[in-house]
Amino acid sequence: MVAFHEDPGPGSGRRAARADFRSDAPRLSLNGRWRFLLSGTADGTGPTLPDPELDDSGWETIRVPSHWVLEGHDQPRYTNTAYPFPIDPPYLPDDNPTGDYRLRFDLPPDWPAGRSVLRYQGVDSCGTVWLNGELLGHSKGSRLPFEFDVTGLVRPRGNLLAVRVQRWSSGSYLEDQDMWWLPGIFRDVELLSRPEGGIDDFTVRASHDGTLLVTADVPGIVEIPELGLTVPTGQSVTLDGVEPWSAEHPRLYRGTLSAAGERIELAIGFRTVEISGGRLLVNGVPVLFRGVNRHEHDPERGRSLDRDTMIRDIELMKRHNVNAVRTAHYPPHPEFLRLCDEYGLWVVDECDIETHGFIYAGWEGNPPDEPMWREALLDRTRRMVERDKNHPSVVVWSLGNESGSGAAFADIENWIRRRDPTRPLHYERDPSYRHSDFHSLMYPSLDDLERIGQRKEDPPEGVTPGSDEDVRRRGLPFLLCEYAHAMGNGPGSLSDYQAILESYERFCGAFVWEWIDHGLSGRDSQGRPYYRHGGDIDAQPNGERYCLDGLLFPDRTPSPGLAELRKAIEPVGFDVSGGSVIITNKYDMVDLGHLSFRWWVEVDGVPVERLTGTLEVPRCGARERVRVPLPRFGAGSAGEGETWVTIEAVLTAATRWAQAGHVVAWTQVRLATGTHRRPARLSLPAAPTPPDDALPPTTAVAVLPGVGWVGAEHEQPFVRVGAAEFDGRTGRLKRIGELELDGPVLDVWRAPTENDRGQGPRNALAADWEAVGLDRFLHRSGGIERPDDHTLVVRGRSGPATRTLGFRTTFTYRWRDGALHLQIDADPVGDWLDTAYGHLSVSPPRMGARFTLPGGYTDVTWFGRGPEESYTDSRAAARVGRFTSSIDALQTPYVVPQENGNHVETRRLEVSGPGLATLRVDGEPHLDFTARRWTSETLQAARRPHDLTDSGRVWLNLDHGQQGLGSASCGPALPERYRVPVRRHSWSMTLAVVD
Known part of the structure; x- marks a missing residue:
């Protein structure tokens, strides 16, 4: 039996690549339960697999489409960059799990005579196919369709379809994307009836000026009833009054293409894509992608997604202001692109090419630079372009991802430009960008992005400044293909990035990495459900947790990061000043006529009933702005406290992706500052606040000399100040009236986020923290002093074993007006400086x-x-308001437990429970707070969310601030302005008991 899997060629016996389309010709789905047997080598079950007489009754059955490693056979594998087999192209190890599939089927009684075509939408990684004992051929290119002509082989009854699928093949060398390796027949299998003389392939060219040309491999008739059009293929027409297609207004004209009695569905979007003057233009105007990178993933089905899941993704994207998708790093199921046409998303369609693992070979033998791979690489390109060429949503072709450079990219570029000159090309990894119409990078810092916007960036390594390549690159539009690595808690700085992207006309948009966590459903030894990551599979190499880097949790629950992205990229801007609001339309194509604008006023988070209404906004075209007067709020009479107005832009009418009233954009503005009041109780939910820095900017490190400690020795076990009771030895607060508590202690630690851990040795903040002992502070009492009956001063020192660094602390308590005022001062001492280099060696994650x-x-x-x-x-997505939550609901269930649940700029907090006195805390003016049933140390030690169990206590942090999140798990270092500086810190609060 022929073994094709190590042949570097793309396939054999297949039909030519062609457009994917729907028609009224009969189609038989072959999805369902197939016979299946897994073997350990590429030989599978041996030469008898295609024999119709083989008795397979003892075989297991498997769902098709699916991945066999998610159906109880073998294990999935996850790597980020490394190949899970030796780099020995095009050869694979002898140990090569291979699945043999068999299906018996009959044709429907009314199946027409004539041609029949067998189509596979996706087989990972090499599929060899037999029908009724006859070899049809084989194919590689896992995320792309292939077809066989089975005319004369398929019969009315008793057909036997056999497929051998090797887990690893020569094609695997071209598919080293950051994702799970998931073998099997994972997309649809279909038998298609093709009428004699019918159209097999066609191309639609529809420009935004109304010019339409449909060409086909045989003559046919194009009909678009809405436009009153009937025209033969091959004839160009220009139509008046056509509405262009865009992601913001996805106008499709439905029609048919007919020949030989078959009617093919057409969904035509008139639009034009071009690069002019160093900018990306669609329909003659610049566009800005507000995008995400999207892998196909489901925790149960892997990359085998159904249509409902695709719709759920798209609706979530639209509701979160995402307008673009990069199909990282392979073409998606064709149904996804049909849905993008209908719902409206810009698509960068990426070819199924990545050879990242050759980095471990110093790029020696990299397939794009080796002639034996040329046909396989071109084949993948042809199959993507031909399949997806008629989708208006596809506006850019991407040649692949992280595959270095090589001669094959010139061949790929030349082929696409000849076949489809209507779309620009993207390829990021070749530093010359000679095959790309965009300059593109991954994960630049904010400063680097600013320089790129100004076209002042340094040339890539190997490119001479001022050379023709350097000059050409600076003239290209810039596409930020990956940024803001959404791994764990984060990413940070989304608003900062968006502000830069909106400030320079060179930018045509950006794509967050990535859409969804790639967790796979599993159960532990006790039967508890959890989501598996790469590290849960006992195999090497292993990408560990790196697959958990999405804006959605594996079950498609939006993370806080997605809410932050929604706010950062909202398509309407507001600037309130001088009794009016300037409204900026950030849409590229449409005016604001589909939105309504409503407002209301709150005082200390309580809505003022009579202060609410709508704004009458005049027509505001794309990328224009209008000034709208605000009503006279009369805020001074609304009461004391913080007075805020909230303005929302909401959908006036329902769309296919959201209901009327869905909030598209919002702002909050503080109108006046009244007397800071303390109501007896907090109630109701409420409003927003201005973005003042949580922490002052870093100043020079002040390492203070040792100071003497004062205060009398206290022999009594407790010291009382007003209704507050303190431990007489340590000075720790133990009680306020009937409320029992313990603390505070200085806390500089947080359970590291994935971004704190960084990528390898780079940006490894958590490792630096642990190296100097910030995770193991010990505390010493330094004396208690009582200046008067209403005041207690408690001094101390906190720091780790083995180091001199730490903080001297002073907790000053004053009882006044029936409450306990607390002032905290923390001064750094010891070896915070790296004595060898004279700079700060580490700064704490929390104060x-x-x-x-x-x-x-x-x-x-x-x-x-x-x-x-x-x-x-x-924090842009967090409004200032009045909110209520259970303590348990404050926790964000990241798949890998880490710091979560912080709330910045808290003015007032109440903690309550049945039968217990309520603790009220007033910040002076603000605090960060977290509340949970376990310590940060327990949170750090947990491997799964279910490892976190109730400690029997509530751990409450009332903080001066925490450092930011960043995206250093794969990205630049956290900007200094978001770190906690090593200097004197002072903050204060008032603690009180509410019955």
Whole structure:
């Protein structure tokens, strides 16, 4: 039996690549239960596989489409960059799991005579196919379709279809994307009836000026009833009054293409893509992609997605202001592109080419630079372009991802430009960009991005400044193909990146990495469900947790990061000043006529009933702005406290992706500052606040000399100040009236986020923290002093074993007006400086105060930013308002437990529980708070969310601030302005008991 899997060629016996389309010709789905047997080598079950007489009754059955490693056979494997087999192209190890599939089927009674075509939409990684004992051929290129002509072989009854699928093949060398290796027949299998003389392939060219040309491999008739058009193929027409297609207004004209009695569905979008003057233009105007990179993923089905899941993704994208998708790093199921046409998304369609693992060979033998791979690489390109060429949503072809450079890219470029000159090309990894119409990078810093916008960037390594290549690259539009690595808690700085992207006309957009966490459903030894990552599979090499880097959790629950992206990229801007609001339309194509604008006023988070209404906004065209007067709010009479106005832009009418009233964009503005009031209780939910820095900017490190400690020795076990009771030895607060608590202690630690851990040795903040002991602070009491009956001063020192670094602390308590005022001062001491290099060696992730409360506390209510978690570089999505939550609901269930649940700019907080006195905390003016049932140390040690169990206490942090999130898991270092500086920190609060 022939073994094709190590042949570097793309396939054999297949039909030519062609457009994917729907028609009224009969189609038989062969999805369902197939016989299946897994073997350990590429020989599978041996030469008898295609024999119709083979008794397979003892074989197992498997769902098609699916991946066999998710159906109980073998294990999935995850790598980020490394090949999971030796780099020995085009050969593979003898141990090569191989699945043999068999299906018996009959044709429907009315199946027409004439041609029949067998189509596979996706087989990973090499599929060899037999029908009724006859070899049809084989194919590689896992995420692309292939077809066989089975006319004369398929019979009315008793057909036997056999497929051998090797897990690894020569094609695997071209498919080293950052993703799970998931073998099997994972997309649809279909038998298509093709009428004699019918159209097999056609091309639609529809420009935004109304010019239409449909060509086909045989003559046919184009009909578009809405336009009153009937025209033969091959004849160009120009139509008046055609509405162009765009992602913002996805206008499709439905029609048919007919020949030989078959009617093919047409969904034509008139649009033009070009690059002119160093900018990307669609329909003659510049566009800005607000995009995400999207892998196909489902925790149960892997890359085998159904249509409902695709719709769910697209609707979530549209509701979160995403307007573009990069199909990282392979063409998606064709149904996804049909849906992008209908819902409206710009698509960068990426070829199924990545050879990242050759980095470990110093790029020696890299396939794009080796002649034996040329046909396989061109084959993948042809199959993508031919399949997807008629989709208006596809506006850019991407040649592949992270595959270095090589001569094959010139061949790929030349072929696409000849076949489809209507779309520009993208390829990021070749530093010359000679095959790309865009300059493109991954994960630049904010400073680097600013320089790129100004066309002042340094040339890539190997490119001479001022050379023709350098000059050409500077003239190209810039496409940020990956940024803001959404791994774990994050990413940070999304608003910062968007502000730069909107400031320079060179930019045509950016794509966050990535859409969804690639967690796979699993159960532990106790039967508890969890999501598996690469590190849960006992195999090497292993990408560990790196597959958990999405804006959605594996079950498609949006993460706080997606809410932050939604706010950062919202398509309407607001600037309120001088009694009016300037409204900026950030759409590229449409005016604001589809939106309504509503407003209301809140004081300390409480809506003022009579202060609400709508704004009458005049026509505001794309990329234009209008000034609208604000009503006279009369805020001074609304009451004391913080007065805020919220303005929202909402959908006036329902769309296919959201209901009427869906919030597209919003802003909040503080109108006046009244007297800061403290109501007896907080209630209701409420409003937003201005973005003042959570932490002052870093100044020079002040390492203070040792100071003497003062205060009398206290022999009594407790010291009382007003209704507050303190430990007489340590000075720790133990009680306020009937409320039991313990603390505070200085807290500089947080459970590291994935971004804190960085990528390898780069940006490894958490490793630096642990190296100097920030995770193991010990505390020493330094004396208690009582200047008067209403004041207590508690001094101390906190720091780790083995180091001199730490903080000297002063906690000053004053009882006044029935509440306990607390001032905290923390001064750095010791070896914060790297003595060898004279610079700061590390800065703490948090500057805070940790308390513990009885475990009976269950709920929190606060006035500040919410309702979701927020951090200094990720807070734009958090409104200022009045919010209520259970303590348990404050926790964000990241697949890998890490710091979560912080809330910046909290003015007022109440912690309550049945039968317990309520603790009220007032920030002076603001605090960060977190509340959870376990410590940061327990959170750090947990491997899964279900490892976190109730400690019997509530751990409450009332902090000066935390450092930002960043995206250093794959990206630049966290900007200094979002770090906690090593200097004196002071913050204060008032603690009180509410019955």
